Amino acid sequence: MTEVNAARDTKPETVQMTINGNSIETEKGKTVLEAARENDIEIPTLCYHPGLESIGACRLCLVEVAKSSRPGRKNLVTSCLFPVENGLIVDTQSNVVHQHRKIVLKLLIARVPDSDLIRQLATEYGVHESRYVEREDADKCIMCGICVRVCDAMGANALVTLSHGLDKYVDVPNKNACIGCLACALSCPTNAIPFEEVGDKRRIWGKEFDLIRCEVTGEPIGTPEQIEHIAKRSDLPIDSFLKSANARLKENAAESVGVKL
Ligand code: SF4
Ligand code: FES
Incomplete structure (x- = not known):
């Protein structure tokens, strides 16, 4: 063989x-x-x-x-x-599993009382209140670490966790490292990372980025820092990232029937 x-x-x-x-x-x-x-x-x-x-x-x-x-x-x-x-x-x-999930949810609901996701999960498990004291300065972060791991996987390594215990939080200590790709915000299970896109600007982590639009459809594609970073990592020319997925799909479909857009 x-x-x-x-x-x-x-x-x-x-x-x-x-x-x-x-x-x-x-x-x-x-x-x-x-x-x-x-x-x-x-x-x-x-x-x-x-x-x-x-x-x-x-x-x-x-x-x-x-x-x-x-x-x-x-x-x-x-x-x-x-x-x-x-x-x-x-x-x-099992009952044991159910009881342990209830304890986890009681702790989480005290930590992030404003999170819709945690409230919904808590309701599913019959948790309507927590005997743990609600945090007064609560945001929606449950310290799951997904944003930090996603940022590392992107190769930007901009996010870190700071402090300890209940005071632990996620931050971007070096704003220059953030490429404004939104990977952290879009993968956060509790929508704890605010961002906004207004006109041709994107804001996240207290930093403002320009927003590049698809040269064909006008859809927002990403920030110059993000596109440069991805092009460098994939060893492809920046030009290959200046069209949206929709524009590329249309072009591929047209090419498959011999039409050049
Ligand atoms: S992904 Fe969201 S909930 Fe998880 S650590 Fe980051 S900000 Fe917090
Ligand atoms: S510990 Fe398994 S999903 Fe969080």
Whole structure:
């Protein structure tokens, strides 16, 4: 067998396990959360992002797991970090899971009383009030860390967390590092990062950026800093980023039938 054929015939190793009593097969290397979601089993998450490494910060995705060899010995784990394995028995809906999610939501509702998302999740879990003291200076940040990880993944590394404990917050200490790409604001689960676009200006993190528009459709594409950064990282000319996705789709469709726009 040639190396190419061998590689083609190599199938990922599979794992047999159960979630909520249903037998499922999934690939080794996945997490319990990924296995659940690919089988349409919902587990609530706040700090998980499919494109980023999980950090297990919010603890809302807790589930109970046991091994088939010792089914009575159950452990609470964060499903976004816990790897699948053969014979794993997962319960995403047990009373213990429910109680722990309620505690997490009570803490969060005290931390971010103005967050619609947290209020909605809390209502789903029957949490209407928290015995923890509401923060008076509350914003909507739940310290999930997604914005910081997204910014790092973009290669801008502009966001950092500062301070400790309940005083911890996200900031941009070096404004020059921010490229105004909005990746942080658009991936924030609680919409805690304000930004605005007015005319040809975008404002975020206290910094104002020019806004470049698509030369074909006029849609906003991004800031000059953002486009320059992406062009440099992808080693492509800046010109390749001056058209919106819609304009490129139209051009490709026209080209496919031999028309040049
Ligand atoms: S600003 Fe949003 S994304 Fe960033 S840590 Fe706070 S909640 Fe998470
Ligand atoms: S999603 Fe798993 S700990 Fe937050």
